[in-house]
Amino acid sequence: METTKLFGFLNGQESHPGKLLKDHLKGVFEKSKEISNFHGYNMLVESLKYICLTHDVAKSHLKFQKYLKTKKGHYPHSEPSSYLTFMLTKDIFHAEIVRRHHSYQVNFEDIMSFWRNLNYQDVIKALEEFLDLTKIEYLTEKEWKRLIFQSWHSKYLLNKTVKAEDLWFNTRIENSIFITSDRLDALNVDRINFDKISYQQDRFDKFLESLPKNHLSDWKNEIRESTLSNVDTISEPGIYTITLPTGAGKTITGLQASMKLANKLSLKTIIYVLPFISIVDQNSEVAKNIYDKVQEDHHLVSASKEKEDLDNLERFILSFRYFKEPLIVTTLAKFWEVLYSPNANDSMSFHRLKDAVVILDEPQSIPPEYWQGFGETLSFLSKKMGTFFILMTATQPKIEEGKELAPKSSFPENRHSYHIINKKIFLSEIKQFLEERSDNSSLIILNTKKEALKAFILLREHLKNNLFFLSTWVIPKERRLLVKYG
Incomplete structure (x- = not known):
């Protein structure tokens, strides 16, 4: 389908405050082409075209446009948009990418259950609320049911002409490129301009x-x-x-x-x-x-x-x-x-x-x-x-x-010696234990945060600035500084 036909029903609606829906859909597609071409996935551009150009079409609904202006009410746009994706691509997994593009992908059985439980007339009614179906070619009820109940079942379950791992990969790579493109355009990024690694x-x-x-x-x-x-x-x-x-x-x-x-x-x-x-x-x-x-x-x-x-x-x-x-x-x-x-x-x-x-x-x-x-x-x-x-x-x-890739190698010298103390040492004895070894630095590892804090409190007055405390009691920023500078 030509883009002009697809966008024929759009007339000034917005996808985000201040951004025309038509411009957003086109922008997402343009970014998907940039990403696909850089990574050598030119063959995905055609399927990505329909995913990108249909993913937010239901935002043209009056309820969503009202929500954008007033922040009152809500109209979930992903699912009705995915109906149009399926009508045009005849591919449930492309439609699923659109249906779940603000949430998460679900298992094969859940996908089957959702689409098989849809009523065709309800789908048509939902689409007619935001677009003129007389201007596009869409699936008849017979074609809809054949694709969902027969062709799909035969392709993926009976004959298994598409392997499960290939289905996973194809869906994930298309989802990856599309979601990236959508988020880029939503944040008004013009181009991403990738660089290749170079060896210096x-x-x-x-x-x-x-x-x-x-x-x-x-x-x-x-x-x-x-x-x-x-x-x-x-x-x-x-x-x-x-x-x-x-x-x-x-x-x-x-x-x-x-x-x-x-x-x-x-x-x-x-x-x-x-x-x-x-x-x-x-x-x-x-x-x-x-x-x-x-x-x-x-x-x-x-x-x-x-x-x-x-x-x-x-x-x-x-x-x-x-x-x-x-x-x-x-x-x-x-x-x-x-x-x-x-x-x-x-x-x-x-x-x-x-x-x-x-x-x-x-x-x-x-x-x-x-x-x-x-x-x-x-x-x-x-x-x-x-x-x-x-x-x-x-x-x-x-x-x-x-x-x-590495040669067989072992460390050229023994770097460690061990002195095993075959008895319990209580936390109250830790100060004396360290004093007996005052010529060397020491690392004390305890099993729990609570015990680590007790040890720190016991030693704080004795060691003062020579004591470092690494624990999740310490906020991440401070821990990073301790590791970096001591």
Whole structure:
């Protein structure tokens, strides 16, 4: 259907205060084309066209227009808009993307139940409340029922001509691009202007030269050079591993390996995934020494930003934690949401995995019962999206078989000695215990917040400024400062 026909019934209605509905629908489609073309998903533009151009059409309803002006009453627009999406695309999953674009995706059985329980005449009545059906070609009742009860059942349940994992992927990638485009346009962002990652050897050399030298420096450099040499042999997306002992310089090795790989194969993005926010902070600082456009992503970042100083694109990135920059350092929790969360906004960065290198640092922090399914997901996405996954740790979990990039290596010396005290030490004795070891610094780990606070109170007067308290009793901002500056 031509856009002029689709928009023929729109006459000055608004989607948001001060924004014409017609302009919003077109703007969302234009942004979806920009995102699709950059990520090599040109084949999705036609299906995205109808999702984008119909997703808010029910906002033209008088009740919604009244709500915009008075903030009184309410008219849920997503569901009636999805009726038109289905009428035009004949695809229930495209209609579902529209129906759930302000909430979350639901399971296959719930989708079937919803659409099969709809009454065709009720659908027609709902559509006629905000558009003139004589101006568009729409499904007859017979066609509607055939698509919902016969073709769909045959395609997905009986013959299974579409595999479940392909259906999941197609829906998620379209949802990801559409939701991103919708939120961008709602915040009046003109263009997103993606940048590709670039490899700057001189920045690495300068940073490595600035690091303090010790008797382990040569050993670390040998490991790094050997790993980088193995990166030169990579030609296909897949799962790779870097297995090195703690203290071998995995962070800089992983970053340099991924950037070299991205440069070699013209990849677009590097996503560095870490288990804890404190490590995200630290590794972001390292990344910023070797590359300018680094996005540090976790839920505390917004607290450190002055929102009135941000432009619309920056507000968008901060509000939705969208992976915009060529190098993103994020948390495992966020990466998990990008892959699996049914919430519409959580899927937004999914398309950013296309032609990307994803470093998973310390992946053993994932509970073992999820390893198999997670590994299968990585393997599937490497084939579908051309993603290179690098699992990096000292103790490689059995998530998925991958090609090892690092040389076999062990730490060249024993760094630890242990003195086991085979008796109970009570909290009241902790002051004396530390006094007997006053020549050394000490780390005390307690099982509960309550006990940690008791220990801090006991030692506060004795140690004064030499005592540091890391606990969730301390607000996140203060904890970050303690970790960074001590």
